[in-house]
Amino acid sequence: MKKPSSVTALTEFGRTRLSKSFFMRDFLFSDVAAIHGIANVPDNPDIAIAAGSKLCELLLEPLQDRFGRLAIRSAFRSIEVNGFCNEMQRAGKSGYTCASNDRNFAGHIWDQPDRNGGIGATACIVVPAFWDHFQAPGDWRKLAWWIHDHLPYSYLEFFPTYWAFNIQWHEKPIRQIYSFAEPRGWLTKSGMENHEGSHDEEWTGIVEACKL
Template sequence: MKKPTSVTSLTEFGRVRLSKTFFMRDFLFSDIASIHGFNNVPDDPDLAIAAGTRLCEDLLEPLQDAFGRIAIRSAFRSAEVNGFGNEMQRAKKAGYSCASNESNYAGHIWDRRDADGFMGATACIVVPSFWDRFQAEADWQKLAWWIHDHLPYSSLYFFPTYWAFNISWHERPERRIDSYTKPVGCLTKPGMANHEGSHAAEWAGIVA
């Protein structure tokens, strides 16, 4: 598939169904693109579709099946959009938090493989039903451990507002959880004593 360059071709691209309930258009909105007039579309649509399909089928659909509707906060970013966001972040402009393009390949930049040639995709999401029930400090860990025990994620990164988090699918999954909300830092990664085995005691009762 060629890069969409017209309303018609972008409409058709947005209609690509990635999974049971998700379409490509669900992942294309960008605050940066909207404010600054960028076209947030992939240079390699086929790679973006392939990576996005795995993100949706392997991670987002199972989450939605278990917890109800999930909300997409930020997902695909073109290299142009992410690069601009990183420039603003490095200039310490408020509201911009994009990492470098190189570190976001196979992350938020779905249509580029990482330095090792692997594909991946990231979305920042909110699980409203979870937030409505669990708002005490560190409650985000309940959801983190549920995902760790049930889904083939690569990385999770949690934020304070609504317990939003980046969830990543990757061909070579890292299996690491970090947080910008309390307790800040790494919850688990390979090699840590808490990484293996069941964590059912940590997430018991969160699924209706």
């Protein structure tokens, strides 16, 4: 598929169904792109579709099935959008929180393989029902451990507001969880004692609570 270069082509691309609940258009909005008039369109649509479909089918759909509607905060970024955002961040501008393009290939930049040739896709999401029931300090860990025990994620990164988090699918998952919410730092990664086994004592009851 060619890069969409007209309203008609972008409309058709946005209609691409990635899973039972999600379409490509759900992931194309960018605050940075909207404010600065930059087209947030993939150069390689087929790669974006392949990676995004895995993100939706294997991670977002199971989350939504268990916890209710997901809110997409940020997802696909074109090279141009992410690069501009990162430039603003390095210049100290408030509100711009994008890593470099190289670090975001196969992350928020869905349509570019990473330096090892792997493809992946990241979305920043909020699980409203979980936030409504679990707002105590450190409660984000309940959801993090549930995902760790149930889903084939590659990387999770949590934030304080609404327990928003980046969730990444990658064809070669690293299975790491980091948080900017307290307690800040690594929750788990390969080599840590808590990485293997079940963590049901951390998350038991959260699915039922979110359905009340």
